[in-house]
Amino acid sequence: MIYCLYIFDRHCQCVFYTEWNRSPDRSRTEGSSSFSEPPTPYVWPRPLATSTTDPRDARMDNEAKLVYGVVFSLKNMVTKLCHNKDSDGFVSYRTSSYKLHYYGTASGVRFVLLTDPTVPSLRDVLRQIYLHIYLEYVVKNPLFPYDPQQSRPISNDYFGNMLNSYIKGLSCYQS
Amino acid sequence: MLPHMPVRIGTGTTQADPRTAPSRRRTSILDRSLNKTRNSEVGLGAFGFLFSEIIQYTQGRVEGIQDFEQKLSDLGFGVGVRMLELTMFREKSLRRETRVLNILYFIHNVVWKALFGKQADALEKSTDNDDEYMLCDNEPLVNQFISVPKEMAQFNCNAYIAGVIEGILHGCQCVARVTAHTIPIDHKPLRTVFLIKLGPEVVQKEEATK
Amino acid sequence: MAKQYKTLGDEIWKNRVEPMNAELFIFTYGSLVVQLVKDYEDYDQVNQQLDKMGYNIGVRLIEDFLARSGWGRCTDFRETMEVISKIGFKMFLNITPTVTSWASDNKSCSLVLDENPLNDFVELPLDAQQQLWYSNILCGVLRGALEMVQMQVEVKFVSCVLRGDDISEIRVQFVRHLQEEVPINDE
Numbered sequence: 001m002i003y004c005l006y007i008f009d010r011h012c013q014c015v016f017y018t019e020w021n022r023s024p025d026r027s028r029t030e031g032s033s034s035f036s037e038p039p040t041p042y043v044w045p046r047p048l049a050t051s052t053t054d055p056r057d058a059r060m061d062n063e064a065k066l067v068y069g070v071v072f073s074l075k076n077m078v079t080k081l082c083h084n085k086d087s088d089g090f091v092s093y094r095t096s097s098y099k100l101h102y103y104g105t106a107s108g109v110r111f112v113l114l115t116d117p118t119v120p121s122l123r124d125v126l127r128q129i130y131l132h133i134y135l136e137y138v139v140k141n142p143l144f145p146y147d148p149q150q151s152r153p154i155s156n157d158y159f160g161n162m163l164n165s166y167i168k169g170l171s172c173y174q175s
Numbered sequence: 176m177l178p179h180m181p182v183r184i185g186t187g188t189t190q191a192d193p194r195t196a197p198s199r200r201r202t203s204i205l206d207r208s209l210n211k212t213r214n215s216e217v218g219l220g221a222f223g224f225l226f227s228e229i230i231q232y233t234q235g236r237v238e239g240i241q242d243f244e245q246k247l248s249d250l251g252f253g254v255g256v257r258m259l260e261l262t263m264f265r266e267k268s269l270r271r272e273t274r275v276l277n278i279l280y281f282i283h284n285v286v287w288k289a290l291f292g293k294q295a296d297a298l299e300k301s302t303d304n305d306d307e308y309m310l311c312d313n314e315p316l317v318n319q320f321i322s323v324p325k326e327m328a329q330f331n332c333n334a335y336i337a338g339v340i341e342g343i344l345h346g347c348q349c350v351a352r353v354t355a356h357t358i359p360i361d362h363k364p365l366r367t368v369f370l371i372k373l374g375p376e377v378v379q380k381e382e383a384t385k
Numbered sequence: 386m387a388k389q390y391k392t393l394g395d396e397i398w399k400n401r402v403e404p405m406n407a408e409l410f411i412f413t414y415g416s417l418v419v420q421l422v423k424d425y426e427d428y429d430q431v432n433q434q435l436d437k438m439g440y441n442i443g444v445r446l447i448e449d450f451l452a453r454s455g456w457g458r459c460t461d462f463r464e465t466m467e468v469i470s471k472i473g474f475k476m477f478l479n480i481t482p483t484v485t486s487w488a489s490d491n492k493s494c495s496l497v498l499d500e501n502p503l504n505d506f507v508e509l510p511l512d513a514q515q516q517l518w519y520s521n522i523l524c525g526v527l528r529g530a531l532e533m534v535q536m537q538v539e540v541k542f543v544s545c546v547l548r549g550d551d552i553s554e555i556r557v558q559f560v561r562h563l564q565e566e567v568p569i570n571d572e
Contacts, residue, residue, distance in 0.1 A: 131452040142227035158322040216404035221477035
């Protein structure tokens with residue numbers, strides 16, 4: 001089962017977060033039952049233009065920093081302990097309740113995916129997201145500002161929609 | 176003012192002077208084969224990134240979507256004129272098409288194939304207006320890189336290709352106004368219709384030669 | 386080393402790159418340069434603008450390069466230049482410039498473009514031959530792309546066949562490795 005995805009930019013900022021099957025107390029908004037159409041996935045950070053807020057927003061900033069900190073330290077530790085320069089470095093870790101999958105690029109973009117602990121390696125899934133969704137809809141698109149000098153939340157519906165349908169199509173999405 | 180455009184194709188004569196220092200191995204444009212690039216290819220990404228940057232540069236210098244599309248069309252116009260020169264040269268048919276329908280078929284088949292590696296998907300005459308034709312492309316190349324934000328919904332970056340078509344028509348003495356419109360059909364969300372509105376003098380000439 | 390990259394570059398071109406007709410690309414670049422000449426009316430400014438636009442392209446294009454090539458290692462400057470020539474140029478322009486004229490400190494070298502699709506069909510008016518670096522966009526692309534992988538470089542054309550030179554040569558000078566940013570500790 002896939003829980004959520006974080007994307008961090010080269011300035012260590014979380015520019016995109018969304019979740020799918022997180023525990024009901026966090027992801028279900030009031031009034032939605034399992035019989036109704038699932039709500040559009042929660043996305044953070046919000047584009048500056050939107051004024052709506054979500055009670056989850058307040059927690060997210062801290063959570064994102066924490067996740068980044070963990071990934072950053074683990075990556076450094078793994079690199080220090082491993083002297084083979086061809087190694088992939090830090091790829092994932094697992095606890096009894098979840099598994100964290102990591103994929104980072106030489107340009108400093110980092111993808112972090114949380115799933116349940118039984119899911120096999122999703123490094124390829126993250127690479128596909130980078131190659132086919134992030135690249136096509138975020139990097140290549142001239143009509144949405146993209147400036148690697150400063151952090152900017154990804155507020156591009158096409159990206160969100162493509163990502164959502166890709167993740168939902170994975171065999172490990174809900175199983 | 177600066178002189179005319181620095182990009183030139185065809186048989187200019189400025190560099191043909193044999194007195195230029197013979198030690199230089201410099202190849203004049205005249206020595207290069209115009210067929211060299213016929214089958215040459217670049218990565219689609221190279222075009223995508225270049226076109227994206229052109230879109231951004233242009234967007235920063237326009238007011239409103241209409242102006243934006245017009246500027247892109249102007250850029251495409253020159254490309255159309257050059258593409259026509261090159262294609263005519265290759266087709267070895269020095270005679271230019273003069274009948275409107277023949278020119279449009281030429282664009283639909285030959286030009287589209289040269290530009291995009293496939294024919295256009297349809298060519299239709301408008302049922303409402305006698306001076307209008309529609310050329311359709313179900314999956315236009317330039318839209319592949321560009322998703323349009325909601326607030327710009329009417330914008331279609333194929334205005335650039337519309338300009339290319341206008342340039343080609345112009346080169347065939349067929350003055351027309353070409354605009355690009357997104358008209359999706361099932362499973363073809365990017366389908367673009369190029370609306371070709373012929374100038375009144377072209378319509379008159381057609382009538383006269385019927 | 387160079388040979389291995391050549392093989393990889395060819396493989397990527399064949400299997401992982403969608404090709405397109407070069408002419409639309411060439412003419413599109415031409416129409417951009419013509420537009421810039423109209424907008425700026427000064428060749429030096431056009432050079433600068435081309436470099437700037439190239440930079441904007443480079444910072445995006447690097448992601449395409451990394452994603453498609455799967456390149457993920459930090460390499461030294463010498464190796465990086467081989468990768469740029471054999472894989473980078475191959476992937477986007479389908480050419481492989483020669484990496485040559487290394488300085489003794491290994492911090493600068495030249496890319497000699499035996500072929501340059503941007504130049505095809507181009508002939509510069511005489512006054513432009515003195516000032517315009519027609520393909521200057523390439524310099525910006527290299528600078529932007531390398532900056533994103535933590536390498537600061539200076540890039541400039543030193544000769545160009547369109548100006549009457551025998552070869553087209555881009556000089557690349559390594560400046561320094563940039564530090565990867567670290568999270569700010571705001572506890």
